[in-house]
Structure formats: structure tokens, C-alpha cells
Amino acid sequence: MSGEIISAQNPLVNDELIENLKSLSVSQSLTTYTDGIRKLHMQLKHATQNGLSNNIPFAFSMAANLYRIVPLLDKLLSNDDKDGYNNFIETKTFLDTLAHAFENVCFFEIFAMAKATIPIQSIFHKYIFLLKENYFTDDDKYDGLVNCLLPIISYASILTRITEDQIPADLLNYLLKFTKRHWLSQHREKVIKNILGLIKCCSINPALIPMVIRHEWPHACVQWLGNKDSGTGQRPSYTIDYYICLIIQKMARHANCVEILNQLNCLKRLDECKELMRKAHTDSEYNCLHLLFGMIYALLMESDEIKQLSVSNNERMCQVINEIVLYTLEACRNERFFYKCFHVAEMLGVLSKLFVNDDILLKFVNEDNQLFDFLSQLLIDFNNITRDTSRTHQPVNDETLLTLTNLLWSISFHECYHEKFEKNATLMNVVSDLSIATSLSVTTQMKLMPRDMCSLKKAAEGILWNLKPASSPSSCQISDEKTQQPLAMISYSHSNTTFCRELVENLSAHVPVWVDYKQAKDAVAHSDDLWEEIARAMELATAIVLIVSKEYYNSKSCRQELSYASDALKKRIIPIYPGDQQYRASGWLGIRIAGQKYIHFGRKPFAEAIEELSSVILTDQKLNIVTLTQPTVTSSSSCATHPIKMIDEENKLLSAMKNWTTKDIRKWFEDNQIHKDLITLLIDQFHTGTALIVYARHLKLFYRNEYIRIFKNYLKIFHGKKMNTFDFIQFVDALYRLRSDYDPNSTIEDSYEKQSEQQLPPTIKCTNDPITRL
Incomplete structure (x- = not known):
């Protein structure tokens, strides 16, 4: 494989190193090995002097060929007695140098170079069974080898389809035992980090989540949040804390893991550990952790809890959601749809949960003009990507398409975005195709996919129905x-x-x-x-x-x-x-x-x-x-021409209301227990009782317009204070009852208005949802 990769940095030296590595695997004497490992070490230091990030083809070659000498390295690390001590030291030094080089490079970027998944699958299968339980002991002599193997296995697992039968049955069990013993040890921190990195990658894959749960990794991670098994208030390094939270965030994306985490009171543990983490880490480190907290909260909370959230006075929540939106946009711009260890599907999943709250949706889609366009283009892109059945990221790509469709469905409930939908012909064609497609409507309903999602077909149909104009049967x-x-x-x-x-x-x-x-x-x-x-x-x-x-x-x-x-x-x-x-x-x-x-x-x-x-x-x-049976109404018709017969007694009721004074109107507000803030806001707008009746009728026709107008005035008058929806509903209910009591023709009038509006030309009807201007 190495012959197919051309290094941009000293290709001859790099090729020679790979050939020497291959030769070392068949070394027959200790002397030959000693000379060979020393030479290999010198070449490695020269090849990695500027870091592997600047020499990705060479890094790929190393990952593709290191497995050849692992059995030999294992043998020599096991033999640390007097006769083999020199070789033991030379081997350990070489592995420490290689592990350090691996630590500073992203293998995801390296493996993503491969145009096909076969080389990555081959790398994974060659390495996964090289791990042995005896590498994870209280003795650190195998740490260098482990720190070379684990990153290769972890990142190869992301880029290929892995199932439980392709992983040693006891692997996650002995990794957990080792981690529980050493998760607070600074001396073994690199090994712990790489173990957690592997668990993080396993937690991304829906097919491996049952195995992760079975070996009780969710239980351990939640315990570590509160140091429950250490008996002390000591916190590990920021890196370990970050990986623990990262694993929980990955787990929380899967329905069956959410159930376990909630049973373990994960959110309560998060609340308990926040202050400990704030004290233990720097401000910038804690901000990164807080972003993860926000994602975990969103993924574990029930929809009705999210719907009750308020962002108007919650600066910290706004900051978290802003960062998630930023991560989403950055991942959209990335060729592989990743940003800072997060695939775009992960951010979209969080936004999909948060956007069930209309206030959150409207605030952030309105504030970032790019977001709707990015989501639309992303749906178009992933619709094309998912058509390739040989793709590397099939599960996560399917999930991305599903989440995007559900997200856009949430947005489509708000009429102010309808024009954006309808102007994007490509988007509408894709949505239309998805609404009749069946290839993904089954696979994307897997139990292991994120919860609170409707099927792809149903979500696409939902968008089309929300955009569908009113039907007006004659x-x-x-x-x-x-x-x-x-x-x-x-x-x-x-x-x-x-x-x-x-x-x-x-x-x-x-x-x-x-x-x-x-x-x-x-x-x-x-x-x-x-x-x-x-x-x-x-x-x-x-x-x-x-x-x-x-x-x-x-x-x-x-x-x-x-x-x-x-x-x-x-x-x-x-x-x-x-x-x-x-x-x-x-x-x-x-x-x-x-x-x-x-x-x-x-x-x-x-x-x-x-x-x-x-x-x-x-x-x-x-x-x-x-x-x-009433005559057809044209656009020039007015309320005065309605064929509604008014009875004298009814006229008397309305006439009596004309004589209401400001005092009578205030008494009506107070008798109906209208909130004092709404009284302050509205009392001066009405000077007669009949004005209340007329306004009630107007409100019936243009309810949402009035809601947004009053909402905005309320924010302005009361310096950013948000109007309680229930207070407004109580005011509306009182108005409707007043109209019903004093204007007996109101029911027929409403019915007539309903029919008349259906007969009006589309241009006359109000098509903008004013609530979206909040």
C-alpha cells in the first residue's frame, strides 16, 4: 500500500523507513533487531520533526504497516530481564516517539484520504485483535504500544461499518476495569484518553451502542461526573473530563442510551459537577465543557420541558445555542462535514430538539440569515450523498438527512419562511421526492436513531402540507x-x-x-x-x-x-x-x-x-x-351589505355598551382578572364598550397579527419583559365571551366570514405568520 502513496516531504527517506519497518518484522536475531530498531527510530524522528500533520501520506503508510511488527514489539516488551533489557528500552523509546507523533495528528483526516472504504476496513481488522488484556496492567511498559494502536483502531472504526461480532467480546470489559483504576492518574493519562477515545467512537455507532450499554460504560461515565467511585473531590485533567462528557453526549444521541442515562440521573450529576469543573479548569476549558453540557441537556430533556424554556433572559443558554449554530455552519463548510470532533448530524440533532420550542427556533433562524440557506443546501447535498449505497458514512449520512428534514419541517410551521421554501426550486424538488420515496423511510426509523424524529417520508410530507395553499371547494x-x-x-x-x-x-x-x-x-x-x-x-x-x-x-x-x-x-x-x-x-x-x-x-x-x-x-x-345560501361575496363587499337581520333586543344590548365609560371598561378588565400589565398596556385604547366588541371581532380574524403586535409593545413598554401567553389567552377569552354575550349575531357573522374568506382571491388573504417576527 505504501508504494501507492507519494510523500510531499522527503519521499525517499519515508519510503526507506517503511521498507525498514517491513524488514524488521522478519528480523531473525537480537543483534539485527537492535540495529534495525535504532535505525528505524532515527528515521522516525527525522520524518516527524515537523509533525505528522505536515506529512499525511507518511502517516497513512505508518498506520497501514505498523501492524506488521506489533507481534515482535509485544515479544520484546514482555522480555525486560537483564538479557533483553537493551532491546526493551530501544523498543519502548521508539514506541514513545511514535505515540507522541500520533498524539498530534488527526487520524480522521489521514484515513479520509482513502477514496474507498476497503483500505480502512483492512486497517481496522488488522489492528483490533492485536489488543490484549495484558497490555492494560498497573505496569506501564505497554503504554507506548497501546497509545499507537488505540488511535488507529478508533478512527478506522468511524470510517467503516463495524458490528459487535467484529470486536473482541471482552474488550470493553477489561478497558473499563483499567479505566476505573487509573482515570485520576496523571501518569497513565494518555492511555486513559485513548481508551475513552475508542469508547467515544463506539458510542457514535448505533450498532455498537447495545454493547456499550451492556458493559456499563454509561454507568461509569455518570459516576465519574461526580467522582462517585474515587471517594474524593479530586477532578482529573481537563482532557479526561472533556472525553467523559463527550462520550455522554454521543450516547445521548441514541434512544436506548437516553433511557439508561435518565435512569442514572445524568442531568442531576451534571448539575452537581459543574462547580467542581469550573474550579478545576480554566475559563476557556470550562466554556468548552459548558457547550457539551448544553448539548447533553437538550438531548436528554423531554420535548415538553424544552418547550417551556425561555431564551429572552438566559444569556448562558443563548451562548450555547449560538455556539451550536456556529459549529453547524462551520461543519457545513467542511468537505467532510466535521468541525471540532463533531459531525454536522450531531449539531443538527441538538437543534432539532431545541427547535420544538418556537421561541428558540424563531430567534436563531431569524438572527442568522445564513442558517435557513445552509440547512436547505445541506438537505440537497445529503439527498445526493445518500443515493450512493457504497458510501463510507452510511448510518450518519442517513441520520443527517432524517434530522434535516425534521428540522425544516419545524421551520415550515411558520409562514414567514414559506416564501424561502417556495423560491428554492431544487429544495422543493428534493422534498417532493423524499415525500414519495421509500428507500430510507424504513432504515431511518431504527430504534437506535435519535428519538423525537418522525420518518423521512412523513417529515417531507409535513413540509409540503404546511406549504400547501388553502383548498376552497365551491x-x-x-x-x-x-x-x-x-x-x-x-x-x-x-x-x-x-x-x-x-x-x-x-x-x-x-x-x-x-x-x-x-x-x-x-x-x-x-x-x-x-x-x-x-x-x-x-x-x-x-x-x-x-x-x-x-x-x-x-x-x-x-x-x-x-x-x-x-x-x-x-x-x-x-x-x-x-x-x-x-x-x-x-x-x-x-x-x-x-x-x-x-x-x-x-x-x-x-x-x-x-x-x-x-x-x-x-x-x-x-x-x-x-x-x-347567502349571495356570493366579491372583493368589494363590505360588512354593511351582509344579509344579517338584527333584532331590536340585540340592538339594545349593543346600544347599552356604547354608553360604557372609561370606568366601566376598567371594571370589565378587573372583573375578568386581566393581568395588570395588560391593563396598563391596553386600557387607553378603548373608550366605549362597543369598541371592545369590534376589537373582539377583529381579533377573531387576525389573532396572530394582534398577538405579535401586543407582544412587541409589551417588550418595549416593560423593558424586555416577556408577556405570559396565559395572560394574553385570558384577555382573549374574556373578549370572546363579551362579544358572545352582547352580540348574538356573532356566531353567524363568524361563519359568514369564514366562507367569505375562502372565496377571496389569494392576494387578499394574509399569508405572513406575524409570530415569527418576535
Whole structure:
């Protein structure tokens, strides 16, 4: 192999060294060996005087040929008695020099030179079984040999497909025993670092994670965070601490390892060791550790915890996320998609977890104009890369494509980015291809892949559905399908399947119901193939019955359904709570159902709740029929031309509100327990009661626009303080109830507006999601 590599630095000397190394492997006498190892050592020092980083072809040759003399080196290191002592010293000195040279070079860059994986596979298999348990003893005589072998094995394992049967069964076990004995020893630090480096590489590979767990490496790493098995408060060097955290970060990317780490209270241990590490290491070192802490937290936290995070006043969190974004961009620019020991898939996995929080997503995608473009181009690139079935990084490349698609799906929920999606024709073609592709939709659903990910196909379909314009079936189409039109479509999370089935069984006795599991074979709900049917059901439904739950809030698929029903189709949403539901809607779900009349099945008999729900749905159905008989509305129509008959008593209610004073308005705010900050912000904007009614109607039509306007004013008036979403929801709910009480025509008016808006030209409709301007 060495004959194929041309060194840029003294090629003749380097080639001679490799040939001498080969000759040494067949040395027949101690004298011949002594002279040969001395000469080899002199040549090695000359070849590495400027470091192996400047002589990568030579480094590759050394890695490809060193295995030849390992049995001989092993024999001579074992013979350290008086007769063999000189050879022992010469061997140890040579290995120490080589290990030092290896320490200062990145073998990943060296091995990545190979155009095919076969040479790397060959190197891995030649070295992995050369390791012996007796090399890892309290005697350091084998340390130089170990420090040469481990980096070669570790980095070769990253660039080739490794399975458990290709690794000695007891390897991870005796490495752990040795590490537990010496992880605080400065004298053995290089060996410990290289062992941890191998475990780090094993923890990257999903196929090796079961073996890593079985040999209890997660348990050991979590214990070391708090020095639990040392009995002291002593910390190891920064390098060892960094590698321990790095291993945990790699493990936390795999679903089955997350379960173990959480059982071991890993996050609690991280909190406990932070101050110890801060005191033990420099500021720059601690900042690197803190970045790893941030990645680990994101990977181990549940989605609902992340959704509750606030970045507005958390400078440290902002710093961590900024660094992750920076690492992502730098890895994108790198030919091999690596930056500082991290593959881009690792940063993308963290961002994918964090971007379930809309505030975090909007803040960082808005602040960095490059991020969306980089993610889009990366999806295009990896779509091409994954088509090559002979590629070296197949698992991590598949994972990158999966994560990118899920990330862009999260972004596509926000309308301000729709134009960016639609302007990138190549991106849209790739997403469209992925939505119908099946080659990766199975492999990327492996249990060992990062959790909280939907399949590639489903994520791609999700992007397309979010970008899909509202469908506006004509009145004649609705009339033709009237007898078959389902009145209620059920939108729910799988976790509420039991309640959903009971609901459907009882509600079906009153109104026709569409629910996904009745359409799917084998009762598999929310499958990839049901998207079209779900969308069609929503288009035909009178109302969407939403089963509110924490799991619904956490599900992108459920958010997808509600976004399409509410934003694109402008359907009536009827939130209902199961009897045992303690969850209170928040975040995006709380905003979308704010002001909607809901039914809680835990606050009244089940049969009574069913009666109320069916009554609401049937009332909506009658209103739709009335609305469809109204004259067609053109773009020049105004509210004054609406054929709505006002009754005298209703006019009297509205007239009475005209006489409300500022004192009456303030009393209304206070009686409805509106937050004092919102009162301060809004009270001067209303001078009559009817102004509140008009604003309630305006808010119904332009809810998100008003939310963002008030949110921004709140930040400005109260010097950066963030408005609590629940306080705003309470204000909106009070307004809607006020309008319902004093304006009985409001329900018909809303229904008419819904139909009218569907008939307006697309240019008249509001297409920008103002929440994204936060």
C-alpha cells in the first residue's frame, strides 16, 4: 500500500523507513533487531520533526504497516530481564516517539484520504485483535504500544461499518476495569484518553451502542461526573473530563442510551459537577465543557420541558445555542462535514430538539440569515450523498438527512419562511421526492436513531402540507357531497386512543364521525399513507373535534393537522378534554384554541358531555347551510351589505355598551382578572364598550397579527419583559365571551366570514405568520 502513496516531504527517506519497518518484522536475531530498531527510530524522528500533520501520506503508510511488527514489539516488551533489557528500552523509546507523533495528528483526516472504504476496513481488522488484556496492567511498559494502536483502531472504526461480532467480546470489559483504576492518574493519562477515545467512537455507532450499554460504560461515565467511585473531590485533567462528557453526549444521541442515562440521573450529576469543573479548569476549558453540557441537556430533556424554556433572559443558554449554530455552519463548510470532533448530524440533532420550542427556533433562524440557506443546501447535498449505497458514512449520512428534514419541517410551521421554501426550486424538488420515496423511510426509523424524529417520508410530507395553499371547494361541490360529508373529524394523539374510541362510539349515535383508525388497516392510526385522507376529511368536515392533551401538544403530526385545519381551511375547532386530563393547553396549542368554547368530560356526566358536543356540531352544520345560501361575496363587499337581520333586543344590548365609560371598561378588565400589565398596556385604547366588541371581532380574524403586535409593545413598554401567553389567552377569552354575550349575531357573522374568506382571491388573504417576527 505504501508504494501507492507519494510523500510531499522527503519521499525517499519515508519510503526507506517503511521498507525498514517491513524488514524488521522478519528480523531473525537480537543483534539485527537492535540495529534495525535504532535505525528505524532515527528515521522516525527525522520524518516527524515537523509533525505528522505536515506529512499525511507518511502517516497513512505508518498506520497501514505498523501492524506488521506489533507481534515482535509485544515479544520484546514482555522480555525486560537483564538479557533483553537493551532491546526493551530501544523498543519502548521508539514506541514513545511514535505515540507522541500520533498524539498530534488527526487520524480522521489521514484515513479520509482513502477514496474507498476497503483500505480502512483492512486497517481496522488488522489492528483490533492485536489488543490484549495484558497490555492494560498497573505496569506501564505497554503504554507506548497501546497509545499507537488505540488511535488507529478508533478512527478506522468511524470510517467503516463495524458490528459487535467484529470486536473482541471482552474488550470493553477489561478497558473499563483499567479505566476505573487509573482515570485520576496523571501518569497513565494518555492511555486513559485513548481508551475513552475508542469508547467515544463506539458510542457514535448505533450498532455498537447495545454493547456499550451492556458493559456499563454509561454507568461509569455518570459516576465519574461526580467522582462517585474515587471517594474524593479530586477532578482529573481537563482532557479526561472533556472525553467523559463527550462520550455522554454521543450516547445521548441514541434512544436506548437516553433511557439508561435518565435512569442514572445524568442531568442531576451534571448539575452537581459543574462547580467542581469550573474550579478545576480554566475559563476557556470550562466554556468548552459548558457547550457539551448544553448539548447533553437538550438531548436528554423531554420535548415538553424544552418547550417551556425561555431564551429572552438566559444569556448562558443563548451562548450555547449560538455556539451550536456556529459549529453547524462551520461543519457545513467542511468537505467532510466535521468541525471540532463533531459531525454536522450531531449539531443538527441538538437543534432539532431545541427547535420544538418556537421561541428558540424563531430567534436563531431569524438572527442568522445564513442558517435557513445552509440547512436547505445541506438537505440537497445529503439527498445526493445518500443515493450512493457504497458510501463510507452510511448510518450518519442517513441520520443527517432524517434530522434535516425534521428540522425544516419545524421551520415550515411558520409562514414567514414559506416564501424561502417556495423560491428554492431544487429544495422543493428534493422534498417532493423524499415525500414519495421509500428507500430510507424504513432504515431511518431504527430504534437506535435519535428519538423525537418522525420518518423521512412523513417529515417531507409535513413540509409540503404546511406549504400547501388553502383548498376552497365551491358551494356546488359541497352541495353534491352533502349527504356523504362527515360532520365531525377527530384530531387526537395516540396516547388518547382509549378515550378517542369511547368518544367516537358514543358521538357516532348523534352525528357522523371521521377518525383515522376506521380508515386504516390493522388499526394503525396516523400512518404516512393517511395524510391525504386526513386532509380530505378536514376539508369536508363541519368541525374539527380536538382531544387536548400534553401528548397532542408534543406531536408535530398533531400540530400539522391543526395548522392545516385552522390556518388553511379556517375550520371551526372544538377543543375537548378527557375526564382524567390535568394538562392545560400552552404554547402553540394554547394560542390556537384561545377563546374557543371547550367541553371538559371530567366536569359533567359523559352522556351529558356527548349531548353538548353533538349539539355544538349540529349548530355549526346549520350555520354552514345558512351561509352557503347567502349571495356570493366579491372583493368589494363590505360588512354593511351582509344579509344579517338584527333584532331590536340585540340592538339594545349593543346600544347599552356604547354608553360604557372609561370606568366601566376598567371594571370589565378587573372583573375578568386581566393581568395588570395588560391593563396598563391596553386600557387607553378603548373608550366605549362597543369598541371592545369590534376589537373582539377583529381579533377573531387576525389573532396572530394582534398577538405579535401586543407582544412587541409589551417588550418595549416593560423593558424586555416577556408577556405570559396565559395572560394574553385570558384577555382573549374574556373578549370572546363579551362579544358572545352582547352580540348574538356573532356566531353567524363568524361563519359568514369564514366562507367569505375562502372565496377571496389569494392576494387578499394574509399569508405572513406575524409570530415569527418576535
